[in-house]
Amino acid sequence: MTVAPEIHDVSPEKLLAPVLSAFWDEPRSWTLETYLRHEGYEGARKAFAMQPDEVIAYVKDSGLRGRGGAGFPTGMKWQFIPQGDGKPHYLVVNADESEPGTCKDIPLLFANPHSLVEGMLIASYAIRCNHAFIYLRGETVPVLRRLHEAVREAYAAGYLGRNILGSGLDLDITVHAGAGAYICGEETALLDSLEGRRGQPRLRPPFPAVAGLYACPTVVNNVESIASVPAILNRGKEWFRSMGSEKSPGFTLYSLSGHVASPGQYEAPLGITLRQLLGMSGGMRPGHTLKFWTPGGSSTPLLTDEHLDVPLDYEAVGAAGSMLGTKALQCFDETTCVVRAVTRWTEFYAHESCGKCTPCREGTYWLVQLLRDIEAGKGRMADLDKLADIADNINGKSFCALGDGAASPIFSSLQYFRAEYEQHVKGKGCPFDPAASTAWADGPNSAGVTA
Incomplete structure (x- = not known):
């Protein structure tokens, strides 16, 4: 018989880092008015004071890694876009959250959609993009309405449209609702679906950075990846690097679900452990112990109670034989087959x-x-x-x-x-x-x- 390790009480104030989720609990948190009260669009103003290539280098130096699963460096992905090629460039945000157990992007878009809009503004400026797309999971109609309203507010306030904030950037955002296919979470299948074709993965090369949407250079990023950019520009890359580990810096959203006392979203620096998260959330449900769990949704190799103290960053979870993925921590107790x-x-x-x-x-x-x-x-x-x-x-x-x-x-x-x-x-x-x-x-x- 294996006894689950003891979970000690942990102070949330010492471990959590609410940035994206800082004001989710405020009335009408999704509105532009609320967002502006929390330094909204200040990151974009600072980005416009820099050259596009400087913005790319800044995000690259921050160490921000993709929050959609693979953990690829975000700034490096932006850097792959060829410049001076005479073609239009596109930014596509992958909001087709379909991984079993993953539930971070949808709450983020529902409670704080302007963080994504501002992030898209900064990313589009950096890669010289004039038309960006949000590919949303179509079943989430309330989120679709929130996104449409956020985009409308941004246009009305001058944060989208022509010559935004005097930067010379023209940007339009299109919100597209998919039809609920898991395969469209794969970036090239998403692009085919966005073009009106059946969502199936493309053969690579060519990669999307060279021939993506409409055969033009395209960046495809996860919602959380792009939504994290405004805070980095506003508060600084050193602030961002002060959290997490050397190779996995910054904050992120952990989705804790399953047989736990208090499931939900926990925004914390990368490198926190499941033991610490369970300590803050009240542990497993009363009278039960942890049997196995997934660190990043059902497509990542499952782990057991032996891995409670594995730091939840890309390197440590990989060394433990799994993947951090989308940080969907599904916890199952001893009653589960x-x-x-x-x-x-x-x-x-x-x-x-x-x-x-x-x-x-x-x-x-x-x-x-x-x-x-x-x-x-x-x-x-x-x-x-x-x-x-x-x-x-x-x-x-x-x-x-x-x-x-x-x-x-x-x-x-x-x-x-x-x-x-x-x-x-x-x-x-x-x-x-x-x-x-x-x-x-x-x-x-x-x-x-x-x-």
Whole structure:
């Protein structure tokens, strides 16, 4: 039996860093009036006092890394845009938040949309862009309305349109609602969808920085990445680098969900640990202990209670065998069946596969068939190796990262909880359902599951 480590009380004031979420709880936090009271558009004014290339260098020096999953340096991505090529340049904000467990961009847009609008203003100035797009997950109609209103307010106040704040920059923003396809979170599939075609990933090269939207140089950034830029310009890159670690500086939003006492958004410097976040949020639900968790949504390899003290930054989580991803911390207690959870995730990936490449299209289908049999007690011991084999044939061999994401929970759950898979096979059913199996008559602890 593994006992969950003790969680100590932690003062939120010492660990949290509310920047994007600083005034979410204020009445009408989404309005331009409220945003201006909190130094809104001051970062844009400071950016306009610099040359575009200086803005790119400033963001690059700040160390801001993409908050959408891969953690690629934001300033470096802007730097890839060729200058003097005679083509229009585009900025596209990926607001198609679809990763299971991820819920940071939608609350941000709902409560503080002007942080994104100002960030787009600064980024567009830096990359010489005159038309920017927000690709929003279409089911979030209230957020769509908030964004439209924020853009309208920005036009009316002179923060969008012609010769903005006397900078010489002309910028229009188009808010586009997608149709709810997970694959459109992949940047090239998003671009195809934005152009009116079926959302499927493109072959690269050419990369979007060279031939993106309408075959022109394009930057695609996550909502949180762009929304973080105004604070960096306004308060300084040294202030930003004073938080987090050397290679993963700054603040970010952690989405804590699952079997926890107080789920929600926790904005803190990179490098905070799950133990500290649980300490601030009241820990796991009363009477239960942590069994496994995801550091960045279901497409990142799951971790266990052994990893409670892993700093939640890109390097440390990678060294622990997972990915920080979107910082979607889904926490599951000892009542959760790992096989059932992984099966549900895999069903999602099979359903959302665009079907363009064979490894993902066929592999996710067969993973689902095997997992359903194992969960129902119809599996064989050989199926466990077959699961790993199919996942290996998907991982790194599919057209985009959806296949890798589908393989991650398979590999990691077999690594940490293979005994639980075996119990499903030997007991002819799920050991968490006493009516379906007698193999765990002595309780789940007898099979080595975290308690």
